[in-house]
Amino acid sequence: MDPGAGARTSSKGVGDDDDWFDDKLDDLGLVTALATDLNLRDTPQAIQYIRTRMFSLVPETAAGMTSTRISEVLNYRRNLPPIISIAHVQALLSSPSAVEREVAELARRGFLRRIIVPRRGAVGEFIVLSSDYEASIKKTTRLNEYTRENLLKYLASNPDVQVLGRGALKPAEIEELVHAGFLTAHHSGGVVSYDAISGTMRSYARPEDKITLTSLETISRQAAGSLGTVGGQGALRNAGGSGGGSLSVMAPTTSPATEYRLAAPGAGSFLKLVSGAIGHLVSLLGKSKFREVPESMLRERWDGGIAKVKDARHAAAKMARGESTGVLPGQTRKWRQFYGLTFDWVLQEAVGAGLVEVFETGSVGRGVRAIR
Structure with missing residues (x-):
């Protein structure tokens, strides 16, 4: 590779954690929309796109996890609320302002609900499909039927509500909803x-x-x-x-004054997962001298250099011969701490949060740079 065409390789070995580049990457312009699916045009499509690409499939063989751990991972994923950050949608599509207008319109029409977690910035502004939110209310066992029905009636009459109106529900119902995670108290x-x-x-x-x-x-x-x-x-x-x-x-x-805002049960776990994942991604960029690396290299760092073996018997045979099989997925932070979050999903979330940016290098594909 030409040293002047985007990046220069150093003499460091492949196993080094430090930067592989002695010079900054060429910057031919920022990537304004991260979606690779050209058919992805609006917010409803982006919501489904994001939700279906959040986690990697659990490896069928040589996962490096016990059956108990695999069960924990799957249960954790299943219990996360079906929410996504508005910033994530904006990172996927080319016009953040258009996304904001569309979200407002869809909320007024009752297609989705907007949930705000105070003091969490961009990653604390969520949207959830109204059908998913209502389904979570109906299936929870932490509400009595009277409270459940009154909440559903109130939401149906107020499709774009974020803060519970004064006198909308009885104090006992509000307390029950707070304990169930559908309301949060905000002292303004x-x-x-x-x-x-x-x-x-x-x-x-x-x-x-x-x-x-x-x-x-x-x-x-x-x-x-x-x-x-x-x-x-x-x-x-x-x-x-x-x-x-x-x-x-x-x-x-x-x-x-106390305001009661709509909330999603499990939003705290979701925020903890997302903030930890973004922090780890930024720390991986920090291993490089200029806090920027090719996207392919950052992906490899996120995945942890997992073993690429055909099956468990193949891996066992290699170990018996004393050959290295690499790191199994279950031994990487991606699976131990982040339950298999995909690299693309975390990158999009980090771009939406304003912590990193993606740019074209013209020589080594796209580059990723930390900006805070």
Whole structure:
């Protein structure tokens, strides 16, 4: 390969974790849409595309996992909510603004529901098909029939609702729905600790959550000229100013209003999985000098260099001869920690979250670069 045509190889061995390139990759322009299926044109198609490509199939042979572990993996996948982030859809299609308009229209028509997890930035803005959401309400055993029917009636009458209206349901029903995971309580008048936003979440939290720590939503509702417009009493101290030390949650001078937002049971597990996977992908890019590598190399790192053997007997024969069979899938982080999340799915999620970008190199295929 010509050293000036995109990348230069170094003398490092294949087993090295460090960068294989001494120079930056050529950048011929960003890839604006990651979907490889040319028939993928709108949000409903993207939803099905994303959901069916989230996980790799469990290897039939030489998986490197016990039957118990395989059962755990399959049960974990089955229990995840059928939600996807809006940012993921925007990464697939060529026009994020068109996706946003389409999501709003589909929500008004009752085709899908929008679920927002506060202080989680782009990856906390989910959509779920209304049919899937209603099915999860109907099949749960954590709601009594009266609460179930009242919630379904309310959702049918309010197709694009995100926050439960005042007096929409009885307090006992709300409490039951919170415990079942279909509602979350959001205190709109308080100040949030920065410590509550940890790890990779800090990278794609919205500015008001990771800098001022005072909700811009709350400020916008305060009377002009009041203390509330600057975050209330103690806002400066909470932001670390005026001699303030570590940031912490301060008790508000008045009881904050509580909003009950629609939620999806298991959304916490989904967020933990996604944030961990994105963080790992970014850390793999960090192994390279310029925090960029060809997509093919990043894929190989994500997959962990798994063994490519025809069957278990072949692998056993190679081991008996003292030959290396490589790393079995079950021994890689992709399966141990991320339950077989596919590389393409995680890459799309990371692009949507604004942590990486994909570009054309013209020589070694597409490149992937960390931008935060």
